[in-house]
Amino acid sequence: MQKDKKQLLLDAALKLFVEYGFHGTPTSLIAKEAGVANGTLFHYFKTKDELIVALYVDIKNRMAAYVFENAKGQATFKETVKEQYLASLFWAQDNQLQYRFAEQFKNSPYLSQIAPDEIEASVKPFHDMLRMGIKEGVIKSQPVELLFTIISSHAYGINQYFMSTNFSKAKQHQVISDSFEMLWAMLT
Amino acid sequence: MQKDKKQLLLDAALKLFVEYGFHGTPTSLIAKEAGVANGTLFHYFKTKDELIVALYVDIKNRMAAYVFENAKGQATFKETVKEQYLASLFWAQDNQLQYRFAEQFKNSPYLSQIAPDEIEASVKPFHDMLRMGIKEGVIKSQPVELLFTIISSHAYGINQYFMSTNFSKAKQHQVISDSFEMLWAMLT
DNA sequence: ATTATGACTGACTAAACAGTCAGCAAATTT
DNA sequence: AAATTTGCTGACTGTTTAGTCAGTCATAAT
Numbered sequence: 001m002q003k004d005k006k007q008l009l010l011d012a013a014l015k016l017f018v019e020y021g022f023h024g025t026p027t028s029l030i031a032k033e034a035g036v037a038n039g040t041l042f043h044y045f046k047t048k049d050e051l052i053v054a055l056y057v058d059i060k061n062r063m064a065a066y067v068f069e070n071a072k073g074q075a076t077f078k079e080t081v082k083e084q085y086l087a088s089l090f091w092a093q094d095n096q097l098q099y100r101f102a103e104q105f106k107n108s109p110y111l112s113q114i115a116p117d118e119i120e121a122s123v124k125p126f127h128d129m130l131r132m133g134i135k136e137g138v139i140k141s142q143p144v145e146l147l148f149t150i151i152s153s154h155a156y157g158i159n160q161y162f163m164s165t166n167f168s169k170a171k172q173h174q175v176i177s178d179s180f181e182m183l184w185a186m187l188t
Numbered sequence: 189m190q191k192d193k194k195q196l197l198l199d200a201a202l203k204l205f206v207e208y209g210f211h212g213t214p215t216s217l218i219a220k221e222a223g224v225a226n227g228t229l230f231h232y233f234k235t236k237d238e239l240i241v242a243l244y245v246d247i248k249n250r251m252a253a254y255v256f257e258n259a260k261g262q263a264t265f266k267e268t269v270k271e272q273y274l275a276s277l278f279w280a281q282d283n284q285l286q287y288r289f290a291e292q293f294k295n296s297p298y299l300s301q302i303a304p305d306e307i308e309a310s311v312k313p314f315h316d317m318l319r320m321g322i323k324e325g326v327i328k329s330q331p332v333e334l335l336f337t338i339i340s341s342h343a344y345g346i347n348q349y350f351m352s353t354n355f356s357k358a359k360q361h362q363v364i365s366d367s368f369e370m371l372w373a374m375l376t
Numbered sequence: 377a378t379t380a381t382g383a384c385t386g387a388c389t390a391a392a393c394a395g396t397c398a399g400c401a402a403a404t405t406t
Numbered sequence: 407a408a409a410t411t412t413g414c415t416g417a418c419t420g421t422t423t424a425g426t427c428a429g430t431c432a433t434a435a436t
Contacts, residue, residue: 005414021297023211027394037415042395100295107288107295109209140370146363149349150342150370157341161334175334182338186374193384215424225385230425 006044008034010055018100022052022108053113056105059098060122066091068125077133081187082180084126085155089176092159093169099159123148139187147187154183194232196222198243206288210240210296241301244293247286248310254279256313265321269375270368272314273343277364280347281357287347311336327375335375342371 012033016025031038045051071083092099130144200221204213219226233239259271280287318332346367
């Protein structure tokens with residue numbers, strides 16, 4: 001039983017988009033790489049843009065699911081934040097293509113095709129959590145949007161660092177763990 | 189005396205690339221926006237790719253010049269780092285188009301068209317400075333690449349935050365200044 | 377005054393592209 | 407067994423695109 005063709009198309013598109021960019025990748029090449037006919041792409045996605053947006057939404061959902069799955073049921077606030085931070089970076093580590101695609105997408109004009117309230121909804125759980133931390137007096141009283149952005153971009157930076165080095169997985173885990181303690185010091 | 193046509197083309201390309209993306213912007217539209225003939229673009233830039241890369245290099249140089257100009261001659265290490273950090277963010281504030289273009293470029297496959305040693309050279313002054321700080325025992329003893337990436341992405345985060353808010357310039361300056369102190373606490 | 381130069385033009389072309397569509401073959405329903 | 411549906415195909419098309427090039431014109435050199 002092989003993967004269904006929709007998934008094959010998404011996999012092929014991901015790989016090619018990261019390598020050649022959105023418009024540097026013709027739909028014909030995506031179909032070829034996926035091993036399906038040209039028209040099949042348009043059977044599953046009305047337009048190329050729809051494929052690009054669908055791919056982004058799919059990746060975002062998978063990452064969010066992974067982070068929440070791995071960070072649930074922590075005893076303290078700090079442990080919750082830490083596990084979410086670690087899970088994000090571990091996910092990025094194991095899904096470099098997805099991560100790079102997401103960054104490319106976020107910095108492109110395609111981002112405007114995602115409804116603002118959809119973006120809003122995806123960050124809400126994190127904002128709520130941070131609000132709780134402030135209420136409990138564990139972290140600094142600052143706008144949660146600012147705190148969340150700082151945490152996210154800190155993780156982004158660590159990931160960039162890994163992309164330019166050649167650390168073993170164990171070494172990377174070490175750096176991630178250390179970097180969280182630096183980050184935490186900044187938040188409290 | 190009007191700007192020369194090369195600069196008009198770069199200005200037009202910048203505006204359109206940020207709005208429509210690299211491949212979403214035909215060369216014909218760039219020429220039209222610049223108010224020059226179609227062929228003039230190819231008189232100054234052999235290919236569209238060359239224009240894109242030239243635009244990035246130009247922007248990077250301008251930003252670097254601004255940062256160094258504004259941060260030179262500080263008395264202490266901390267003040268030097270702080271002024272460079274502030275200057276970067278002030279520049280981004282006053283050059284939103286340039287900043288967004290640079291981010292789009294950095295996260296695209298075009299980045300690979302910049303020679304690694306050129307990238308290396310552009311970050312070297314910062315690495316050297318950080319090395320000095322470590323030697324003097326002012327900041328944490330960590331790989332300078334890591335420290336620099338953390339500082340850069342912290343600034344990136346603050347800028348992202350500004351893009352989703354509507355603060356006055358004064359308020360933004362306040363946030364930038366505060367955020368540096370948080371960052372500094374993390375580095376020492 | 378004549379010639380030479382080089383920035384600039386814009387009509388043009390070959391190639392590439394996203395998207396269409398008539399229809400096929402296998403599975404499912406009747 | 408016939409009819410219908412469904413997932414898929416790939417040749418095709420109208421449009422758009424990057425890049426070309428023969429030639430214009432203002433300025434500068436002789």
